[in-house]
Amino acid sequence: MSIRIGILGYGNLGRGVECAVKHNPDLELKAVFTRRAPETVKILTETAKVYHVDEAVKMKDEIDVLILCVGSSTDLPVQTPEYAEYFNVVDSFDTHARIPEHFAAVDAAAKKGGKVAMISVGWDPGMFSLNRLYANAIMPDGTDYTFWGKGVSQGHSDAVRRIQGVVDARQYTIPVEKALEAVRNGENPELSTREKHTREVFVVAEEGADKAKIENEIKTMPNYFDEYDTTVHFITEEEMKRDHAGLPHGGFVIRTGKTGWNNEHNHVIEYSLKLDSNPEFTSSVICAYARAAYRMSQEGHTGCKTVFDVAPAYLSSQTPEELRAHML
Amino acid sequence: MSIRIGILGYGNLGRGVECAVKHNPDLELKAVFTRRAPETVKILTETAKVYHVDEAVKMKDEIDVLILCVGSSTDLPVQTPEYAEYFNVVDSFDTHARIPEHFAAVDAAAKKGGKVAMISVGWDPGMFSLNRLYANAIMPDGTDYTFWGKGVSQGHSDAVRRIQGVVDARQYTIPVEKALEAVRNGENPELSTREKHTREVFVVAEEGADKAKIENEIKTMPNYFDEYDTTVHFITEEEMKRDHAGLPHGGFVIRTGKTGWNNEHNHVIEYSLKLDSNPEFTSSVICAYARAAYRMSQEGHTGCKTVFDVAPAYLSSQTPEELRAHML
Numbered sequence: 122m123s124i125r126i127g128i129l130g131y132g133n134l135g136r137g138v139e140c141a142v143k144h145n146p147d148l149e150l151k152a153v154f155t156r157r158a159p160e161t162v163k164i165l166t167e168t169a170k171v172y173h174v175d176e177a178v179k180m181k182d183e184i185d186v187l188i189l190c191v192g193s194s195t196d197l198p199v200q201t202p203e204y205a206e207y208f209n210v211v212d213s214f215d216t217h218a219r220i221p222e223h224f225a226a227v228d229a230a231a232k233k234g235g236k237v238a239m240i241s242v243g244w245d246p247g248m249f250s251l252n253r254l255y256a257n258a259i260m261p262d263g264t265d266y267t268f269w270g271k272g273v274s275q276g277h278s279d280a281v282r283r284i285q286g287v288v289d290a291r292q293y294t295i296p297v298e299k300a301l302e303a304v305r306n307g308e309n310p311e312l313s314t315r316e317k318h319t320r321e322v323f324v325v326a327e328e329g330a331d332k333a334k335i336e337n338e339i340k341t342m343p344n345y346f347d348e349y350d351t352t353v354h355f356i357t358e359e360e361m362k363r364d365h366a367g368l369p370h371g372g373f374v375i376r377t378g379k380t381g382w383n384n385e386h387n388h389v390i391e392y393s394l395k396l397d398s399n400p401e402f403t404s405s406v407i408c409a410y411a412r413a414a415y416r417m418s419q420e421g422h423t424g425c426k427t428v429f430d431v432a433p434a435y436l437s438s439q440t441p442e443e444l445r446a447h448m449l
Numbered sequence: 450m451s452i453r454i455g456i457l458g459y460g461n462l463g464r465g466v467e468c469a470v471k472h473n474p475d476l477e478l479k480a481v482f483t484r485r486a487p488e489t490v491k492i493l494t495e496t497a498k499v500y501h502v503d504e505a506v507k508m509k510d511e512i513d514v515l516i517l518c519v520g521s522s523t524d525l526p527v528q529t530p531e532y533a534e535y536f537n538v539v540d541s542f543d544t545h546a547r548i549p550e551h552f553a554a555v556d557a558a559a560k561k562g563g564k565v566a567m568i569s570v571g572w573d574p575g576m577f578s579l580n581r582l583y584a585n586a587i588m589p590d591g592t593d594y595t596f597w598g599k600g601v602s603q604g605h606s607d608a609v610r611r612i613q614g615v616v617d618a619r620q621y622t623i624p625v626e627k628a629l630e631a632v633r634n635g636e637n638p639e640l641s642t643r644e645k646h647t648r649e650v651f652v653v654a655e656e657g658a659d660k661a662k663i664e665n666e667i668k669t670m671p672n673y674f675d676e677y678d679t680t681v682h683f684i685t686e687e688e689m690k691r692d693h694a695g696l697p698h699g700g701f702v703i704r705t706g707k708t709g710w711n712n713e714h715n716h717v718i719e720y721s722l723k724l725d726s727n728p729e730f731t732s733s734v735i736c737a738y739a740r741a742a743y744r745m746s747q748e749g750h751t752g753c754k755t756v757f758d759v760a761p762a763y764l765s766s767q768t769p770e771e772l773r774a775h776m777l
Contacts, residue, residue: 140710144589165710221774241777248583250777251761252720255576257776258737258764259730261472305723380733382468382493386725392580395633397714402587405708409586429762429772433579436586444757446549448585449569449578 123149124415126408127184129174129204131155131162133368134213135190137404139165145408147438151184152177181207186411188212202226205425206234209414211407213243220246220427228425237418238425242410243403244394245269249374251428252392256376260388263378266304268296268317272370272399280345281322284338286330289358291365293321296373307377307387320351323365325358370399409436451477452743454736455512457502457532459483459490461696462541463518465732467493473736475766479512509535513746514739516540530554533753534562537742539735541571548574548755556753565746566753570738571731572722573597577702579756580720584704588716591706594632596624596645600698600727608673609650612666614658617686619693621649624701635705635715648679651693653686698727737764 126142128135131153142150143166150169155162159171172180177187187208189201197214204210205227214223220241231238241247245267253265274294281290300317303310310316322339326332336353340346356364371394380386396402410428413435417426434441439448454470456463459481470478471494478497483490487499500508505515515536517529525542532538533555542551548569559566569575573595581593602622609618628645631638638644650667654660664681668674684692699722708714724730738756741763745754762769767776 137708140708143710144708217777220777221770224773246777248587251583253776254761254765254772255579258740258761258766259576259733261766380465380468380472380726380729382471386729388725388730389721389723390576391719391721391723393717393719395717395719397716398708401708401714402716405587412586427773427777429769429777430760432758432760433582433586434757437582438586438589441757442549444582445552445755448581449545449548449574449755449757 123147124412125149125151125183125185126411127152127154127177127180127187127208128190129154129177129187129200130190130196131164131171132190133400134404136165137398137400137402138188138190138407139169140401141404141408142166144405145412145438148408148412152180177204178207184208185415186211188407188411198223198226201238201240202230205230205236205238207236209237209411209418211239211242211411211414213247213403213407214241215243215246217246224425224427232424235423237414237422239410239414239427239431240425241427242407244396244406245372247403247406247428248394249372249392252374252390253376254429256374256378256390259390260376260378260380262380262384263376263388264309266312266375266377267372268301268375269372270294270296270318270370272372272396273365273368275368277320277322277345280342281324281339284335286327286335287324288327289325289361291323291361293323295319295321301373301375304375304377305389305391307389309377314348315350318349320346320349322351322353323356323361324353325361326355367397368399369397370402371395412436412438451475452740453477453479453511453513454739455480455482455505455508455515455536456518457482457505457515457528458518458524459492459499460518461728462732464493465726465728465730466516466518466735467497468729469732469736470494472733473740473766476736476740480508505532506535512536513743514539516735516739526551526554529566529568530558533558533564533566535564536562537565537739537746539567539570539739539742541575541731541735542569543571543574545574552753552755560752563751565742565750567738567742567755567759568753569755570735572724572734573700575731575734575756576722577700577720580702580718581704582757584702584706584718584720587718588704588706588708590708590712591704591716592637594640594703594705595700596629596703597700598622598624598646598698600700600724601693601696603696605648605650605673608670609652609667612663614655614663615652616655617653617689619651619689621651623647623649629701629703632703632705633717633719635717637705642676643678646677648674648677650679650681651684651689652681653689654683695725696727697725698730699723740764740766 277292517540605620
């Protein structure tokens, strides 16, 4: 019998989960819950239905895992605890600094309902976090480096769009190759923000807009751009659609460290991702953890879990015997 | 209180574990057990003692985790089950094809004794296996590639040493850069053995030996060299000591896969290791899993485990709260 999946929220991430479910024969999409009028939401899966979000709790016995695909900043802090009481849930809460309080709220709700709730699942937080943990546990004496990109930052793109005279914008975060090489060579560099990443912005401006002023506003924007070397390109709406429609991303987690009685040996552990579609990859990670949430719930686990708490075997559709025989 | 570690077998791996214990303040080396006369074995840790292996079982209450640092081919299949009845143990059994039978024997012994036994811990099997599993669970539609090197293969070095006229030999396995690039570019190549790796051999020959004959014997040796492009260099004993004393290794685990409703997006997940010392890195992985074995035993787990069965949080000396706050 397949694991019955519900999706709450049908934006880029929700659609990504729908696609990922299709790639996993042991998962089955049962329902999409939306805040919009259900009849206005067209989904791809013919065997699933769209419901208003107010119907969700009534369907708790028909859904094995509910995947929350709403915003991290204001929606998940409310909705993950709300639904964790009724469903096994997975979210991709990514406000690193607020994870401890989110964990506490979700843990209380999930324990009250006897459910498993996986939070902060994706690639960062998620796979990058896992790789930081493994590398730190293996090499206690070492240094961590995380680089992001090349990829689209939605937050930075949105920030540029709010500038007067900007019609559309796409911001790419780009790791500095020279810095990456120094890290890989074990040079153990201390890198400033500016030395690690550059930013490249493509802007469609209103007709007659003051491009020099827009460029200056971007480059000096506090927190978002002022600490970086930023390049700004003005392009047409057609070029934006043709060349910048995707949401690629990726990055690198590197730990360099020493072993030996007198620290005489150097080692480099590197994990990297090169992703055509950030939301679809995030969704693919989420689906593996949905499988784990279901299995752990079946075994009687309850409460909030992160990627740190999940034994890897739970993620695979293969049995432990198959994994040992073919993947170890 | 620290976790009390015992080491059984004091070769390259045993010495590596001793060094790794030094790097982990929550671990403490209590004893080294050897088949040699204990007084002939000098260890580096002043606070630990050397005993004959026959004394090991008597000391079962003074050791929290016994790390087995003996040979994979004939020693571990006997000794891991033997000691798993009395100790929490960790081994680095690396005969991939025989893992299922080793697991069964160790599992029975560990369950009988109420202990936790971790097998096949290291980097391959070990960290590479984990990365294969994670990447497969995330992207069910994809292709796996594992490349090894550049690094010293002890098995191939030994095989060359057995050729008549060879005094010493060191064999390096080298991944083919062009193949690696094709994989990273998502070209999904089908690669023959010859296309993935080359082999480079450094040989010290006896005076007057027939070098052409040695070179031919190496290059045509079945299983070891005949399917590879091999380069042979004859060097002096001094050059061997000066340039080839280390045991570097490493490699790459790459999975390329597709997501999207019509498989329209490509992704590359890559994990790589660049290691100055193969045995010291393996030992560092083993020590993290020794911590996990102890903790899982304290929580009442028993039986044989592999890296697939261990939730990552068990590996770190940090608390779950610290991990969520700083590493997620």
